[in-house]
Amino acid sequence: MKKMLLAxxxxxxxxxxxxxxxHGNEVKLGIALGFSGPLDSLAPPMESGAKFAIEKINExxxxxxxxxxxxxxxxxxxxxxxxxxxxxxxxITAEGINGLIGxxxxxxxxxxxxxxxxxxGMVQISPSATSPAxxxxxxxxxxxxxxxxxxxxxxxxxxxxxxxxVKTVALTYTxxxxxxxxxxxxxxxxxxxxxxxxxxAPHDEAKGDYSAEIGALASAGGEALVVAxxxxxxxxxxxxxxxxxxxxxxxxxxxxxxSDTLTDAFGADLDGSFGQIPAPAGDxxxxxxxxxxxxxxxxxxxxxxSFDAAAVMLLAMQAAGSxxxxxxxxxxxxxxNAPGEPIGPGxxxxxxxxxxxxxxxxxxxxxxxELIGPGESGxxxxxxxxxxxxxxxxxxx
Amino acid sequence: xxxxxxxxxxxNFVIIPATAYGSQLALGALGVTLIYGILRFSNFAHGDGMAxxxxxxxxxxxxxxxxxxxxxxxxxxxxxxxxxxxxxxxLFIATDRAVYRFYRRQKAAPVIFVIASLGVMFVYNALTRxxxxxxxxxxxxxxxxxxxxxDFREATGLAEGLAFRTSQGxxxxxxxxxxxxxxxxxxxxxxxxxMRAFSDNEDLALLSGINPERVVMVxxxxxxxxxxxxxxxxxxxxxxxxxxxxxxxxxxxxxxxxGGLGNPLGAIxxxxxxxxxxxxxxxxxxxxxxxxxxxxxxxxxxxxxLGTEYKFAVSFVILIxxxxxxxxxxxxxxxx
Numbered sequence: 001m002k003k004m005l006l007a008x009x010x011x012x013x014x015x016x017x018x019x020x021x022x023h024g025n026e027v028k029l030g031i032a033l034g035f036s037g038p039l040d041s042l043a044p045p046m047e048s049g050a051k052f053a054i055e056k057i058n059e060x061x062x063x064x065x066x067x068x069x070x071x072x073x074x075x076x077x078x079x080x081x082x083x084x085x086x087x088x089x090x091x092i093t094a095e096g097i098n099g100l101i102g103x104x105x106x107x108x109x110x111x112x113x114x115x116x117x118x119x120x121g122m123v124q125i126s127p128s129a130t131s132p133a134x135x136x137x138x139x140x141x142x143x144x145x146x147x148x149x150x151x152x153x154x155x156x157x158x159x160x161x162x163x164x165x166v167k168t169v170a171l172t173y174t175x176x177x178x179x180x181x182x183x184x185x186x187x188x189x190x191x192x193x194x195x196x197x198x199x200x201a202p203h204d205e206a207k208g209d210y211s212a213e214i215g216a217l218a219s220a221g222g223e224a225l226v227v228a229x230x231x232x233x234x235x236x237x238x239x240x241x242x243x244x245x246x247x248x249x250x251x252x253x254x255x256x257x258x259s260d261t262l263t264d265a266f267g268a269d270l271d272g273s274f275g276q277i278p279a280p281a282g283d284x285x286x287x288x289x290x291x292x293x294x295x296x297x298x299x300x301x302x303x304x305x306s307f308d309a310a311a312v313m314l315l316a317m318q319a320a321g322s323x324x325x326x327x328x329x330x331x332x333x334x335x336x337n338a339p340g341e342p343i344g345p346g347x348x349x350x351x352x353x354x355x356x357x358x359x360x361x362x363x364x365x366x367x368x369x370e371l372i373g374p375g376e377s378g379x380x381x382x383x384x385x386x387x388x389x390x391x392x393x394x395x396x397x
Numbered sequence: 398x399x400x401x402x403x404x405x406x407x408x409n410f411v412i413i414p415a416t417a418y419g420s421q422l423a424l425g426a427l428g429v430t431l432i433y434g435i436l437r438f439s440n441f442a443h444g445d446g447m448a449x450x451x452x453x454x455x456x457x458x459x460x461x462x463x464x465x466x467x468x469x470x471x472x473x474x475x476x477x478x479x480x481x482x483x484x485x486x487x488l489f490i491a492t493d494r495a496v497y498r499f500y501r502r503q504k505a506a507p508v509i510f511v512i513a514s515l516g517v518m519f520v521y522n523a524l525t526r527x528x529x530x531x532x533x534x535x536x537x538x539x540x541x542x543x544x545x546x547x548d549f550r551e552a553t554g555l556a557e558g559l560a561f562r563t564s565q566g567x568x569x570x571x572x573x574x575x576x577x578x579x580x581x582x583x584x585x586x587x588x589x590x591x592m593r594a595f596s597d598n599e600d601l602a603l604l605s606g607i608n609p610e611r612v613v614m615v616x617x618x619x620x621x622x623x624x625x626x627x628x629x630x631x632x633x634x635x636x637x638x639x640x641x642x643x644x645x646x647x648x649x650x651x652x653x654x655x656g657g658l659g660n661p662l663g664a665i666x667x668x669x670x671x672x673x674x675x676x677x678x679x680x681x682x683x684x685x686x687x688x689x690x691x692x693x694x695x696x697x698x699x700x701x702x703l704g705t706e707y708k709f710a711v712s713f714v715i716l717i718x719x720x721x722x723x724x725x726x727x728x729x730x731x732x733x
Contacts, residue, residue, distance in 0.1 A: 175706070209418075212675075245558070246549075246558030247558075
């Protein structure tokens, strides 16, 4: 009798799960971000960004004939591939999501793509992963990202440096996926353009003292030092040691180093140093900030990209008239790119209407979305230079 | 051939940093060696004791800075040092009363002391993080350079710059003063002599009327002074982060063992041997060699024996070689 009861309870459970999954009036997005780990401060605004898109689309009541969108968040961590895989697996099998936003860091993102999204046929959009390796990952076309590949940054940085007439540089990178990916793509681009990288050496975060690293970099020499590190960590230590020993006076600073904490610490000593950081194209960012108001920090890194990731995914569902990954997958590039009616962050209602009527849209969102190649952001960069101890924008490229 | 530039580069990148680092290691190793010589155990809590003591100095420094008190061109932390030492000494003595005295009365084996000190290490470690947090703290102020690279280039017209930071100068001078005072204390004063007697033969010392509890207390006070001074100098010269101090435990123990555990002179020699080895093995000699050899023979590669990531490995290798070849260390310390 007891067994019988158990069996019927189990059957009931399976049946209700199947009912929930088959229920047409609810669409569920999974949001897997690094709520723990070395970049945890970025995750909450990113989550808010994605949820904000869901909320705005829900308000219109026009999504898939009145379907309601819900979201479920999970911790992908930043560096633990096992935890990331388990979280994504749970979101798909236990929560029955229709699309996955995430992950945050490149390592976790790659693990989810290979281990979870591809086997389950789930569409995945990362707002923030930048590793060049993700451009060539085996993804069956299921993976997209709103961030540009660092391979692109390597090319932009090469152009900037060449224009300044610098031909030889020493290069140091923070010893992780981000630093190594960026350093390698930059070194390849720079040498292809005829420059010389005298040394390509890693530095570790959180060391007391970087004089040994600077000793090696100074010995190799170069007109300038490229520091592919973090402004709040080892990158600042490297610059401090370089200035102290008088080994380099000009620094080239990629996105991880463009922070006011750097100019606050070194001021005019950095004058003449330059760099670049991914920047939203168009005027979407201002509109987005206005819409958000005080709800969360809309200028926090990758908050806008998260909004766009969720919006693109939902608009593709609307265009396909279905929330099944296999149905809306081909629509993602269609709604994100030209041709079609340009759609800013505030025009979601209009976009839903156009798609419902069978029209075409070109979603640019908060960050000027334009997906190229294997479904990643083409990437516009803001070129900056330090003048009088402050970052000044030179141009957008 | 450009001998002057080679010499300046050698001073700038090898000799000055290694001497400052060596002084810091020597002070740390002296503390470890004194505990080993007199209390007869390896104190694993030394690194985190340094972190905790330096934390007291930093908090006092911030207080002084807030009150508008400064030390002219010298860092304010030097004024805060005595207060930090006093607080740390109290803490070390309290720890001894609470933990080590119990085992001393049991006449416990040295390995039990070592494991007890490991527990103390975790407590200090947590206490430091609880009060000041795990992040970098800046507390250096005053004049940053005695000679800055830019001024040196302008003054001499050489291609190479020479930088000599105030913190490096203070480290070297303070280390000399502290070491001189320590040796005077151990060799000339009555208390110092009783400490050495206690170290040489505990039973004989007890028979001749030396009060062991007093010797232990004085030892902890001296160790606190050495640890806090070493920690503060390291923090001023490099940066203060509790985890880095924990990592310092390895080179400090390597220094003490290389010189001969329990031998103060050995601790100093060991500190400099480890520091110079770490810097010289991981330095890329390309620049200096290029200055010294004719242009046609200039090296293509970096002329670097080991990558800078392997800095700590150097201490390990020296430690293993010494333990294999001469386990008592260069200056014949106690057998480990």
